[in-house]
Amino acid sequence: MVDVYSFTKDVKSLPSIERIEDIVSAIAKETARCALFIREYTAHVFAARVVGQITSEDAQTIQEFTDIFEKYKQSLDWALGVHVAVVVDDARHIAQLSLKVAKDTQATAQRLEQLEMLKNLNPVKLNSNRDGCLPADPQNIFWLYGVTGAGKSTIATSIYQTFDAMSLLGAALFFTCSNQESSPSSYPHVVDASIKDQFQRLLVEPLDRAKDHIHGPIVIILDALDECGDPEPRRRLISLISSRFATLPLLRILITSHPDLDIAAVFRDQSSIVKTPLDITKLLSLEDICLYLDTEMVHVRKIHFSWDLGPTWPGDAKITGLIECAAGLFIWASTATKYLQDAHDPSDALDHLLKKGSDLDALYAVALQSIKFWEDRTFAERAQACLAAVVLGKVPISDTTINALLGLDVKHSSAHVFFKLGCVLQWAPGKSARILHASFGDYLTDHKRCGQQPWFIDPALWGPQLARSCLRVLKMELCFNICRLKDSHISNIAVPDLADCIATYIPAHLSYSSCFWADHILSAEWDEAILADIENLMYNKFPFWLEILSILGNLGIGINVLRCVGEVAKQQNIALAEFLADAIKFMVAFAPAFIHSLPHLLNPVPETNTGTN
Structure with missing residues (x-):
């Protein structure tokens, strides 16, 4: 294997060679098969084979691999010596990864050879009373989860094809919610037995009888498990x-x-399950979309050969435009390329596609409709509020912050909503909830696009409600000497462990409310309740609000807020507007001192005083 992969060290300097693509693909498959054989050889029956001799069956398998790699090396040498043409980029990635496998395989083989030699030295037998290593939990389940359209089924299909070609595929089930056969409740009818009985009789017992005759693992694929029947089965x-x-x-x-609640709840703490999110926001996912589009454009050019599109059509700029429209969603990219393949004029069709942009309304509607609780008024109202906090929030905020802003208790936590919205939101417990693409926020807040749906977010309604939530938090939690500082005569930058004090005494919801309460109402109509809350903050909590902004290093936000709110207040409350104007003059005049020692300016106290303002 090392000999076969020796060409990879020069692969970057090689031009694209079409002839070797199939050869390298075949080598990669044989490498995978060989790696699986070695892993099973060293793990499944390793102890027995160290003591005994290599079986004739194993020796035959090893010889077969040796002959296969020699054959492919000869084919590769011949192909490299013929001529240069196209496409080796994909093979390069496979080859570079496989070179590591080859080196690891060589090292394993050397260790096995050394063990075989040590066996002849008649070593002292192991003391059976000595403690061994702690048993490791086997990890034989891989859970890949992500949002609708991220490419999970595409990956499952590719793995299915790869392992089927290697004769290592045991079964593949691709569930769909519209297919009655996807329900687990239909399984028992096959043998008229419970699922547990089927598991024992059709899997455990046959595998136990056949284990000595199986080389390499058997792969089982369960795609779209969230669409597998009704909740109970x-x-x-x-x-x-x-x-x-x-x-x-x-x-x-x-x-x-999808990261549905029932699946996540069961899989979360299982050490035997490797849990991997398919994060479409990562750079690698965007690179995959780019690679996918580049490959599909080759097919578009071949189909529309009569248009003489040229070898680089449609060009880097338009490929970049397609990538931006796809926003990491393979389903969008796949639909777009099929559209181009079927178009009469691919260039006109591409221009139309780029102008249209990422139209995912139907996809979003289907994903949201898959949540079966919208008819429950209590759930719908809470889900709408949580979505409003995510979509209209000025910065990404966590479920715990949203709970505090909306006044949700543990029983009615936003986490319950977000678990159910896992198909359209990127979120993990205690982490910020984020929309996956700007078009989702646009969709939710556009009356024409989803105004009649229970998940519609009206900014004119929810903006003031979020502002009232922020003002309620400030009314309840702003206080004198928020960080419990011992000396009000030193500047903020001189306070020891100020970051720890902030983390301890200024929770995220209080920080958010202090910085962004005004942003939620500046573009909305003010009612009497909003005006009363603003008056309460300015007349009763103003020094404490300035203190917290100073500690957070956000006094600039405060000045801008006072200016913007003051302009609106001129139309509704002259006294409040005048107060805000004086406050701005005060802050501007003392801005440098504010940054260094706001508490001392607001409330000069003796050195012995332990408070600050």
């Missing part, structure tokens, strides 16, 4: 997967799904 299947499949070391199970 699906719950039984998920429970069975999490509790029993780890006992089948010969199986490798790939599961894809």
Whole structure:
């Protein structure tokens, strides 16, 4: 294998060579098969084979791999010596990764050879009373989860094709909610037995009898598990997967799904399950979209050969435009390329596509409709409020911050909503909730696009409500000497461990409310309640609000807020407007001192005083 992969050190300097693409692809498959054989050889029956001799069956397998790699090396040498043409970029990635596998394989083989030699030295037998290593939990389940359209099923299909070609595929189930056969409740009819009985009789017992004749793992693919039937039978299947499949070391199970609450709750604490999100916001995902589009454009050019598009059509600028429109969603990119393939004039069609942009309204509607709780008025109202906080929030905020802003208790936490909205939001417990693409926020807040849906977010309604939430937090939590500072005569930058004090005494919801309460109302109509809350903040809590902005280093925000709110107040409350104008003059005049020692300016106190203002 090392000999075969020796060409990779020069691969960057090689031009694209079309002839070797199939050869390198075949080498990669044989490398995977060989790596699986070695892993099973060294792990599954390693102890027995160190003591004994290599079986004739193993020796034959090793010889077969040796012959195959020699054959491919000869083919590769011949192809490299013929001529240069196209496409080796994909193979380069495979080859570079496989070179590491080859080196690891060589090292493993050397260790096995050394163990075989040591066996002849008659070593002292191991003391059976000595403690061994702690047992490691097997990890034979891989859960890939992500939002609708991220490419989970595409990945599952590719893995299906790869392992099927290697004769290592045990089964592949691609669930769809519209297919009755996707329900676990239909399984027992096959053998008229419960799922647990089927598991024991159709998997555990046959695999136990065949384990000595199986080289390499058997791959099972369960795609779109969240679409597997009704909640109750699906719950039984998920429970069975999490509790029993780890006992089948010969199986490798790939599961894809949305991060639905019932699946996440069961899989979360299972050490046998490798949990990986398919994050479409990462650079690697965008690079994958780019690679996908580049590949698909080759097919578009071939289909529309009569248009003489040229070898680089449609050009880097328009490919970049497509990537921006796709925003990491493979479903968008796939639909776009199919549209171009079927178009009469691909260039005109591409221009139209780029002008139209990312039209995902139908996809968003389908994803939101898949949540079965919108008819529940209590859930719908809470979900709407939580979505408003995410979509209209000025910075990404966590579920705990949203709970505090909206006054939600543990029983009615926003986390319950976000778990159900996992198909359209990027979120993890305690982390910021984010929309995946700007078009989702545009969709939710556009009356023409979803005004009749229960998830519609009206900024004119929810903006003031969020402002009232912020003002309520400030009314309740702003106080004298918020950070419990011991000396009011030193500047903020001289306060020891100021960052720790902020983390301890200024929670995220208080920080957010202090900085952004005005942003939620400046473009909305003020009612009497909003005006009363602003008056209360300015007349009763103004020094404490300035103090917290000073500690956070955001006094500039305060000055801008006073100016903007003052302009609106001129139309409704002259006294408040005059107060705000005087406050601005005060802040501007003493801005440098504010930055260094706001408490001392507002309330000069003796050195012995332990308070600040």
